[in-house]
Amino acid sequence: MTSYFDELGITATQKKKIVDVDLDAFMNPTSASQHSNSVETNVQQLIQTANFFNQFREQMQTEGNIAQEEFLDNLVSQLLEESQNDIKGPPPASKRFINALPNVRVLNDDDTCIICKDNLMQSSNAVTRMPCGHLFDKECIIPWLELHNTCPMCRYQVETEEKVKEEEEEERQGWMYG
Numbered sequence: 001m002t003s004y005f006d007e008l009g010i011t012a013t014q015k016k017k018i019v020d021v022d023l024d025a026f027m028n029p030t031s032a033s034q035h036s037n038s039v040e041t042n043v044q045q046l047i048q049t050a051n052f053f054n055q056f057r058e059q060m061q062t063e064g065n066i067a068q069e070e071f072l073d074n075l076v077s078q079l080l081e082e083s084q085n086d087i088k089g090p091p092p093a094s095k096r097f098i099n100a101l102p103n104v105r106v107l108n109d110d111d112t113c114i115i116c117k118d119n120l121m122q123s124s125n126a127v128t129r130m131p132c133g134h135l136f137d138k139e140c141i142i143p144w145l146e147l148h149n150t151c152p153m154c155r156y157q158v159e160t161e162e163k164v165k166e167e168e169e170e171e172r173q174g175w176m177y178g
Helices: 004-008 021-027 040-061 064-084 095-097 138-145 160-176
Strands: 127-129 135-137
Touching: 040 064, 095 138, 127 160, 135 138
Parallel strands: none
Antiparallel strands: 127 135
8 A cells, every 4th residue: 555645756855954063162162071172172262152153143143232242242252262271161050049039920012031032021931030130031041040150141150059058057056056
């Protein structure tokens, strides 16, 4: 018995996969076990990241949003500093802080998520406000906070797991000694 497609002589077409080398390399980082610490690899990754952000900057210049340009400049500056200082950057925010992020319902018509550029009023995602006052889609800010304990806009620092552990240890010692 032949299939419907065979009877009508229809052949399956496959979509061509669009490959963006810079974006693919940026979005698929290697795991720590696969990562070699050679200077060449780090330089190559830095060049790929810089190319990605340069393309992003060119796209933003056509749209002309000053806040987004400022965000990108801050992000590129931080990445360059981290690569030059051989520092891993700020530690991740604590799980307690991430879980306690408030949902915001009162928004202005022109509020946008600086990360994804979506209008927050029209977004189907939950919106949250950082302690510094900046608004983000929760889908955008949570991955950032899992890597950094700072606001991506102004670098306001929030609590880290280390700080939470210190507080718990002080609490435990205070209870023990009265």
